[in-house]
Amino acid sequence: MCESDVYVTENGKEKKIMEDVSVVKVDGDKIIIQKMFGSSEIFDNYKIDTINFLNHKLVLKPK
Known part of the structure; x- marks a missing residue:
């Protein structure tokens, strides 16, 4: 499967x-x-920092 993890x-x-x-x-x-x-x-006051498709990883950081 191709699901991702969020950090x-x-x-x-x-x-x-x-x-x-x-x-x-x-x-x-x-x-x-x-x-x-x-x-x-739902994440308020966060923005996407990095999306790594190869490693199935999404990183959020506070605004």
């Missing part, structure tokens, strides 16, 4: 916060992240 940068370190992510949607100031089986989380 947040905190104090210069990456912390994994979600696994098996299948959809990422940007809606204004919000990032909506949906897992493969439908559960989702």
